[in-house]
Amino acid sequence: MKKVLVWAAMAFASLSFSLQAAEPVSDVADLKAKMQKAAANVSSIQSDFTQEKYVSAMGNSMKSSGKFYYQKEDKVKLEYLTPFKQNLVMNGNKLMMEMNGKKNIMDASANPMAGELKKVISACMSGDIANMGENYQLEFFVDGANYLVKITPKTADIKKFAQQVDLYLDKKDFSVVKMKMIEPLKKGQSKNDYTEYTFSNKKLNEKVADSIFVIK
Amino acid sequence: MRPAASVKIHRGNLMPAFDHLDSAKYYSAQIDFKENSMSGILALTKESEGRFRMVMMTTFGVSLFDFSISRDSFIVNSCMEQMNKKMVLNILEKDFRSLFMLNVPETFSAVYYANPQKPNWIGYGVKADDGECDYVIYPKGTNFVRNIQNGCCIKRMNAVFDEQVVTIHHPKLKLKLILTELQQ
Numbered sequence: 296m297k298k299v300l301v302w303a304a305m306a307f308a309s310l311s312f313s314l315q316a317a318e319p320v321s322d323v324a325d326l327k328a329k330m331q332k333a334a335a336n337v338s339s340i341q342s343d344f345t346q347e348k349y350v351s352a353m354g355n356s357m358k359s360s361g362k363f364y365y366q367k368e369d370k371v372k373l374e375y376l377t378p379f380k381q382n383l384v385m386n387g388n389k390l391m392m393e394m395n396g397k398k399n400i401m402d403a404s405a406n407p408m409a410g411e412l413k414k415v416i417s418a419c420m421s422g423d424i425a426n427m428g429e430n431y432q433l434e435f436f437v438d439g440a441n442y443l444v445k446i447t448p449k450t451a452d453i454k455k456f457a458q459q460v461d462l463y464l465d466k467k468d469f470s471v472v473k474m475k476m477i478e479p480l481k482k483g484q485s486k487n488d489y490t491e492y493t494f495s496n497k498k499l500n501e502k503v504a505d506s507i508f509v510i511k
Numbered sequence: 512m513r514p515a516a517s518v519k520i521h522r523g524n525l526m527p528a529f530d531h532l533d534s535a536k537y538y539s540a541q542i543d544f545k546e547n548s549m550s551g552i553l554a555l556t557k558e559s560e561g562r563f564r565m566v567m568m569t570t571f572g573v574s575l576f577d578f579s580i581s582r583d584s585f586i587v588n589s590c591m592e593q594m595n596k597k598m599v600l601n602i603l604e605k606d607f608r609s610l611f612m613l614n615v616p617e618t619f620s621a622v623y624y625a626n627p628q629k630p631n632w633i634g635y636g637v638k639a640d641d642g643e644c645d646y647v648i649y650p651k652g653t654n655f656v657r658n659i660q661n662g663c664c665i666k667r668m669n670a671v672f673d674e675q676v677v678t679i680h681h682p683k684l685k686l687k688l689i690l691t692e693l694q695q
Contacts, residue, residue, distance in 0.1 A: 359570075383571065
């Protein structure tokens with residue numbers, strides 16, 4: 296069961312999207328340097344988020360929303376407030392999912408997949424993607440007010456869950472505006488399922504209480 | 512519980528909790544297995560008459576499984592590797608067949624039960640395709656199936672429908688699935 300959770304969460308971490316009318320970034324090295332510099336200047340992020348899960352078979356989307364917290368280097372929390380309360384917390388080597396008062400805690404240090412998951416979620420949601428590692432191919436585009444980083448998993452294990460992930464970054468401060476994960480096409484379907492996160496009301500570098508990230 | 516009579520029932524005269532899916536319904540889903548638990552969202556929809564689709568995903572949106580089921584088929588559209596085991600799939604298929612009443616023909620014979628301790632309660636014992644199955648209806652006079660029991664020993668399953676919560680329990684396997692309907 297724990298393995299299932301790890302794999303499911305791992306898939307959540309691999310994100311993507313399709314881009315229209317976007318141009319490839321001409322100087323990728325320069326953009327990467329700017330992104331790295333911006334990420335270095337961010338110690339914490341708090342924002343609202345909405346999540347839209349589109350299931351092709353259902354013909355509609357399911358929406359949820361909540362609060363997002365990030366504290367450098369390795370603390371992330373997604374606090375879902377609607378349609379019901381639940382939490383995803385990453386802190387150090389631990390990862391916790393909580394729903395209906397039930398907690399499931401994984402040790403990322405004892406599980407390479409959980410470790411990879413933690414790394415990728417932290418990287419994508421904080422916008423600090425410079426150190427994602429060689430398991431992902433990154434392509435950079437520019438479109439209006441945003442940069443788009445198209446992330447394609449290279450390994451078969453991750454591809455089972457995510458065909459592609461798109462990360463939209465605000466041109467002004469390189470913070471994450473939107474993240475979309477497209478799942479592989481299922482049997483008998485013509486459209487891919489996807490999950491899209493949109494972040495708003497961002498507050499950078501404000502103190503986030505340690506208690507937000509407590510796992511026990 | 513004591514048998515009262517043998518009766519012929521038309522499937523349409525009973526109302527399985529999941530049959531009236533005019534549009535997709537979403538449930539928060541919690542699975543407890545021994546000491547472990549996981550949670551997610553279960554989406555159900557009717558693809559066509561007598562054919563249903565069920566997709567379970569994590570809260571974060573990743574599909575865990577996606578099945579289509581009808582009286583004569585069970586199609587695995589996708590299933591994460593760790594759950595894609597014959598035993599797991601058999602349990603899920605049998606459970607969903609019972610829940611959607613896809614384990615009986617259009618018209619079937621049943622033993623009608625009454626329970627003096629529960630005057631508001633009636634039950635139908637059915638020889639389903641996949642074994643003995645009891646469908647319990649209450650309040651009396653309605654056709655809403657509120658409790659399903661089937662199998663025996665390790666295969667025993669007990670499903671209880673209580674307002675917006677459905678609890679499916681396999682006591683011998685220490686496996687419990689709790690579904691709470693989400694209002695969109």
